[in-house]
Amino acid sequence: MHDSSAVATHGLRHHFADMEQQRASATLGMWVFLVTEIMFFGGLFAAYLVYRTAHYDAWVIGSEHMNFWLGTINTVILLCSSLLVALAVHAVQVGQNRMCAIYLWIASAMGVAFLALKGIEYHAHFVEGAVPGALWKLAVPDPRAVQMFFYIYFVMTGLHALHVTIGVALLAVIGWHAARGRYSPVYYSPVHVSGLYWHFVDVVWIFLYPLLYLIAHKKA
Amino acid sequence: MATIAAPAVERENYLNTDFRVRSWLLTTDHKRIGILYLLSITAMFFVGGFAATMIRLELLTPAGDLMSSDTYNKMFTIHGIVMVFFFLIPSIPATLGNFLVPMMIGARDLAFPKINLASWYMYITGAGLMMYVVLTGGVDTGWTFYVPFSSTYSNTHVIAAVVAIFIAGFSSIFTGFNFIVTIHRMRAPGMTWSRLPLFIWSHYATSVIMVLGTPVVAIALTLVALERAFHMGIFDPRLGGDPLLFQHLFWFYSHPAVYIMILPSMAVVSEVVSTFSRKRVFGYAAVALASIAIAVLGFLVWAHHMFVAGISAYAALVFSLLSYFVAVPSAIKVFNWMATMYKGSVSLATPMLYAMGFIGLFTMGGMTGLYLAALGIDVHVHDTYFVIAHFHYIMVGGAVMGYLAGIHFWWPKISGRMYPEAWGKIAAATIFIGFNLTFFPQFVLGYLGMPRRYHAYPPEFQVLNVMSTAGASILAVGYVLPLIYLLWSLRYGEVAPDNPWAATGLEWRTPSPPPTENFPETPVVTWEAYDYSSVAEVPVAR
Numbered sequence: 133m134h135d136s137s138a139v140a141t142h143g144l145r146h147h148f149a150d151m152e153q154q155r156a157s158a159t160l161g162m163w164v165f166l167v168t169e170i171m172f173f174g175g176l177f178a179a180y181l182v183y184r185t186a187h188y189d190a191w192v193i194g195s196e197h198m199n200f201w202l203g204t205i206n207t208v209i210l211l212c213s214s215l216l217v218a219l220a221v222h223a224v225q226v227g228q229n230r231m232c233a234i235y236l237w238i239a240s241a242m243g244v245a246f247l248a249l250k251g252i253e254y255h256a257h258f259v260e261g262a263v264p265g266a267l268w269k270l271a272v273p274d275p276r277a278v279q280m281f282f283y284i285y286f287v288m289t290g291l292h293a294l295h296v297t298i299g300v301a302l303l304a305v306i307g308w309h310a311a312r313g314r315y316s317p318v319y320y321s322p323v324h325v326s327g328l329y330w331h332f333v334d335v336v337w338i339f340l341y342p343l344l345y346l347i348a349h350k351k352a
Numbered sequence: 353m354a355t356i357a358a359p360a361v362e363r364e365n366y367l368n369t370d371f372r373v374r375s376w377l378l379t380t381d382h383k384r385i386g387i388l389y390l391l392s393i394t395a396m397f398f399v400g401g402f403a404a405t406m407i408r409l410e411l412l413t414p415a416g417d418l419m420s421s422d423t424y425n426k427m428f429t430i431h432g433i434v435m436v437f438f439f440l441i442p443s444i445p446a447t448l449g450n451f452l453v454p455m456m457i458g459a460r461d462l463a464f465p466k467i468n469l470a471s472w473y474m475y476i477t478g479a480g481l482m483m484y485v486v487l488t489g490g491v492d493t494g495w496t497f498y499v500p501f502s503s504t505y506s507n508t509h510v511i512a513a514v515v516a517i518f519i520a521g522f523s524s525i526f527t528g529f530n531f532i533v534t535i536h537r538m539r540a541p542g543m544t545w546s547r548l549p550l551f552i553w554s555h556y557a558t559s560v561i562m563v564l565g566t567p568v569v570a571i572a573l574t575l576v577a578l579e580r581a582f583h584m585g586i587f588d589p590r591l592g593g594d595p596l597l598f599q600h601l602f603w604f605y606s607h608p609a610v611y612i613m614i615l616p617s618m619a620v621v622s623e624v625v626s627t628f629s630r631k632r633v634f635g636y637a638a639v640a641l642a643s644i645a646i647a648v649l650g651f652l653v654w655a656h657h658m659f660v661a662g663i664s665a666y667a668a669l670v671f672s673l674l675s676y677f678v679a680v681p682s683a684i685k686v687f688n689w690m691a692t693m694y695k696g697s698v699s700l701a702t703p704m705l706y707a708m709g710f711i712g713l714f715t716m717g718g719m720t721g722l723y724l725a726a727l728g729i730d731v732h733v734h735d736t737y738f739v740i741a742h743f744h745y746i747m748v749g750g751a752v753m754g755y756l757a758g759i760h761f762w763w764p765k766i767s768g769r770m771y772p773e774a775w776g777k778i779a780a781a782t783i784f785i786g787f788n789l790t791f792f793p794q795f796v797l798g799y800l801g802m803p804r805r806y807h808a809y810p811p812e813f814q815v816l817n818v819m820s821t822a823g824a825s826i827l828a829v830g831y832v833l834p835l836i837y838l839l840w841s842l843r844y845g846e847v848a849p850d851n852p853w854a855a856t857g858l859e860w861r862t863p864s865p866p867p868t869e870n871f872p873e874t875p876v877v878t879w880e881a882y883d884y885s886s887v888a889e890v891p892v893a894r
């Protein structure tokens with residue numbers, strides 16, 4: 133068995149003075165990274181805002197072609213997965229590595245489900261011809277501005293889906309490490325910061341969902 | 353020949369622990385990564401310099417005779433992209449910053465050493481891709497990539513160039529991100545915020561801009577690439593898109609990017625001016641907060657690049673006013689450096705010459721920036737050589753002078769050798785003279801109406817253009833000199849003492865060159881920044 137000081141410094145990298153400094157650095161690092169991500173998405177949200185103001189009616193038409201139920205189910209899936217990730221962080225803090233792994237794996241699987249539903253939606257858009265450019269088939273007033281809506285829709289949800297994909301892989305790997313007992317109540321930063329990342333991906337969707345799916349409902 | 357023999361048994365330091373190439377390419381030591389960056393940005397500097405040389409040669413005569421207008425477009429584009437994204441942005445932060453930020457705060461390394469190494473590899477990938485673009489036909493959009501030209505009409509390697517910048521951008525995000533966490537979390541005991549060297553404050557402000565601004569230009573350029581790839585996109589007027597939106601997003605980063613270049617230079621100048629005046633920086637808190645103020649205000653002025661692009665008159669008014677505000681913290685710094693020198697015991701070593709050059713040239717650049725912030729004058733001189741001269745006073749007269757000041761100042765610490773002082777002074781003087789001869793005539797040219805980005809011009813502008821090209825030749829000599837004598841000094845330079853300038857920073861209280869772990873044991877700071885009574889008085893090398 134380890135003596136207590138070995139447990140207290142397990143996972144400590146040499147350039148940190150102690151575990152507390154390492155944990156605080158990891159957490160701050162992830163927050164700074166998320167600020168970067170916010171600015172990255174921010175450019176797209178700015179574009180969305182400008183064009184929605186300029187072409188509001190076209191945005192309503194575009195929104196009517198969203199699959200409301202699939203979007204809503206996906207929102208619920210992501211919210212629940214975030215809850216599981218929060219539970220995983222709690223589990224690892226109290227030393228339950230196995231529970232932590234299970235929570236993370238379920239959350240990861242929910243991410244896969246999200247992507248699958250998103251894929252079904254994309255497919256439907258293709259079939260319907262709601263794809264800007266040569267494949268465009270929708271007969272709607274002001275087709276150009278509606279195409280712009282779909283262009284922004286595909287870029288924003290595509291970028292988000294890319295982040296979900298990264299998150300799915302991340303949670304799976306961290307879950308695997310947890311299952312192998314790599315973490316302890318003293319050293320669990322990877323679980324914590326991956327959790328922060330997943331919550332961020334969730335929050336981006338929380339904004340995308342009303343902005344893309346619910347405009348038509350607001351009008352009704 | 354007075355070559356001083358190295359000590360018989362050399363102390364173990366970060367340079368001599370391991371000589372294998374592998375140990376360099378896989379290093380996570382912030383000091384070695386700083387050296388890797390130093391080598392790579394120096395190479396890119398000469399690529400950008402080559403393009404500048406071609407530009408100046410073409411402009412020697414009024415006729416467009418040396419190269420076609422298409423080739424000329426590619427030359428100024430390559431010059432701009434390489435110098436801005438691959439030299440100036442990483443110049444001080446990635447080299448001196450990487451080397452010094454942990455040392456100055458008494459840490460063993462940056463918070464995320466592997467991410468630091470990854471940042472260099474991203475830089476190399478971006479730079480490699482950019483070199484591919486240069487060698488296979490170039491890109492002709494100007495470094496600003498304005499749509500719809502870049503997205504639709506240009507027939508050059510826009511996508512590859514954009515991807516190169518995107519990758520390099522993330523290397524700079526990684527650097528800034530590492531600095532922020534390191535400065536917050538890794539300070540040695542006793543190193544409080546109010547005891548931080550001003551170098552650190554400036555780098556903190558720089559990092560904030562890198563982290564907040566770079567992702568915006570990254571997404572803007574991504575959208576340009578998508579628009580090119582799919583022949584339609586967000587800035588496409590055919591879909592109801594607005595090309596001006598691209599300019600907004602681009603300048604939201606690219607104006608603050610000027611502060612990514614200038615703030616680290618200011619960081620160096622604060623250290624150098626204090627050390628060679630042997631006085632605490634006058635108004636420490638004001639200078640520290642001015643860095644933060646510049647970072648914040650810098651994000652609120654971007655549309656001053658768009659006064660004639662068709663933005664509303666009210667927006668123009670507001671952005672003009674805000675642009676004036678940025679002058680306030682900049683002026684605070686300049687005045688405080690002057691006050692630091694006032695009644696100090698000033699010694700004119702090479703770093704100090706560069707620093708004083710910085711102060712003068714930066715002031716010129718800043719003042720002409722105020723001309724450009726004025727709506728009426730901007731309409732007159734927009735897209736003329738006046739603008740070119742203005743930003744070269746900031747980015748070359750300011751940023752590059754500061755960079756060279758820093759390289760000379762910390763050279764003893766980095767290499768363990770002194771540079772030859774006489775040659776250092778000759779090079780500094782050459783650069784100062786060459787710089788002014790190159791760019792001052794361009795103010796006049798611009799005021800008289802010579803537009804930028806043309807390879808031919810009316811004959812009445814020739815005299816001033818010949819002056820400018822002559823100055824550029826002198827400047828080129830000035831830049832090659834340090835390259836030669838610094839390399840020379842690695843072998844033949846005097847062995848540097850630990851603290852040749854009797855400076856106060858923590859980096860001077862450890863051996864030259866430092867050991868891999870920076871400090872034999874974690875330092876405990878009990879003195880204020882720039883407290884010259886805390887270091888033993890030793891004669892300053894001249």
Ligand SMILES: [Cu+2]
Nearest residue numbers: 607654656657
């Ligand atoms: Cu600007």
